[in-house]
Amino acid sequence: MTAHYIVPPYLIEHLERTAPDPNLRARYRQALQHDAVLRPRPAATRRATQEAQQAPAAGSPKREVCDAENGTDLPGRQVRAEGEQPVQDAAVNEAYDGTGATWKMFKECFGRDSVDNAGLPLISSVHYDRDYANAFWDGSQMVFGDGDGAIFKGFTSSIDVTGHELTHGVTQHTANLAYEGQSGALNESISDVFGSLAKQHHRGQTAAEADWVIGADLFQPGVNGIGLRSMKAPGTAYDDPRLGKDPQPAHMDDFVTTTEDSGGVHINSGIPNRAFYLAAIELGGNAYGDPGKIWYQALTSGRLNANATFADFAQATRDAATELYGANSGQLAAVTKAWQQVGVEPVQQPLESADLMRAANLALDPSRLPAPSPPTQAGGPGAVPAVVPDQGARESRPGPGHGDRPGMDR
Numbered sequence: 499m500t501a502h503y504i505v506p507p508y509l510i511e512h513l514e515r516t517a518p519d520p521n522l523r524a525r526y527r528q529a530l531q532h533d534a535v536l537r538p539r540p541a542a543t544r545r546a547t548q549e550a551q552q553a554p555a556a557g558s559p560k561r562e563v564c565d566a567e568n569g570t571d572l573p574g575r576q577v578r579a580e581g582e583q584p585v586q587d588a589a590v591n592e593a594y595d596g597t598g599a600t601w602k603m604f605k606e607c608f609g610r611d612s613v614d615n616a617g618l619p620l621i622s623s624v625h626y627d628r629d630y631a632n633a634f635w636d637g638s639q640m641v642f643g644d645g646d647g648a649i650f651k652g653f654t655s656s657i658d659v660t661g662h663e664l665t666h667g668v669t670q671h672t673a674n675l676a677y678e679g680q681s682g683a684l685n686e687s688i689s690d691v692f693g694s695l696a697k698q699h700h701r702g703q704t705a706a707e708a709d710w711v712i713g714a715d716l717f718q719p720g721v722n723g724i725g726l727r728s729m730k731a732p733g734t735a736y737d738d739p740r741l742g743k744d745p746q747p748a749h750m751d752d753f754v755t756t757t758e759d760s761g762g763v764h765i766n767s768g769i770p771n772r773a774f775y776l777a778a779i780e781l782g783g784n785a786y787g788d789p790g791k792i793w794y795q796a797l798t799s800g801r802l803n804a805n806a807t808f809a810d811f812a813q814a815t816r817d818a819a820t821e822l823y824g825a826n827s828g829q830l831a832a833v834t835k836a837w838q839q840v841g842v843e844p845v846q847q848p849l850e851s852a853d854l855m856r857a858a859n860l861a862l863d864p865s866r867l868p869a870p871s872p873p874t875q876a877g878g879p880g881a882v883p884a885v886v887p888d889q890g891a892r893e894s895r896p897g898p899g900h901g902d903r904p905g906m907d908r
């Protein structure tokens with residue numbers, strides 16, 4: 499699998515084009531080249547697997563924080579293991595705490611033990627490379643840069659960033675959504691959802707209290723933005739001459755078709771992100787309660803195809819809500835409404851009442867009756883057309899497909 503980065507490539511490209519400092523431009527260029535060639539390391543995967551097999555029974559996470567010491571050899575020198583006291587280095591402690599908060603949220607809310615649900619050790623490497631402005635999950639561990647010093651701070655500071663990256667591991671071990679197009683945007687969105695839930699759970703916040711921002715602590719002072727993405731209002735997270743403007747859509751009408759960013763995986767994720775936010779606000783209380791359980795069940799049910807579309811995932815969440823809470827539940831109604839509000843599920847037209855109103859109008863205004871049909875072969879002169887008002891009303895119905903979910907190739 500490819501590595502998953504929290505900062506999307508189009509954003510680094512914009513920085514590379516606009517940075518006034520040639521040294522900074524060179525760093526961004528280097529980061530882009532690095533990101534393009536990085537591949538998972540079989541050695542690290544084997545190591546993590548072996549440790550997982552030796553891991554004790556569930557009950558606590560098995561964390562390990564390593565210092566890459568501004569190099570790119572992973573995982574680097576181990577500086578803090580599970581149960582050890584905090585060290586002087588804040589980045590080490592933040593990585594330790596962020597992975598712990600994410601583990602705890604998955605365990606307490608959904609009964610999941612680590613990314614593989616089998617106690618996989620959570621390995622983090624901090625101080626990766628020099629002035630590296632990104633964080634990523636490489637298929638077996640977390641990697642954090644210190645930031646470029648101009649736009650980004652260190653990447654260990656936001657729990658939701660850590661939660662986002664670890665959730666890529668959860669997705670990898672469950673639905674394994676292909677990282678391209680709509681399934682890739684779902685992969686991204688699921689990471690934002692559970693990353694945000696890790697932060698909300700850690701803070702004990704309700705859906706109404708949460709900021710619904712990914713990477714709220716990442717920007718240096720002076721950057722015109724609240725974070726990398728807003729789940730509440732996709733497309734509004736930042737608007738800064740150095741970063742450009744947040745390109746996320748909030749509705750299927752604005753779905754972005756692009757070949758960049760693996761088909762816009764960090765862009766169109768705004769649509770399912772907002773669906774989760776809307777469902778959580780509609781239901782009230784903690785988003786890591788019922789809404790989180792529904793999304794988690796949809797992700798882990800085994801019925802989701804690796805190439806699932808937004809509509810497939812919407813159906814999976816509706817199925818999950820039905821299984822968990824029943825077909826007449828408020829949870830199912832809230833989930834359905836949320837997907838309708840972002841244009842993924844069709845809005846059910848109240849056709850019966852529309853027909854009745856049309857018929858009533860016709861009865862009140864005879865001039866609007868359709869002209870009598872010409873005599874049919876069978877009828878002969880004087881034959882009365884059968885049930886004319888009903889036919890008129892029927893023709894006024896939207897044709898099949900009208901109001902349906904927009905085409906997936908837009």
Ligand SMILES: [Zn+2]
Nearest residue numbers: 502503686689
């Ligand atoms: Zn991601």
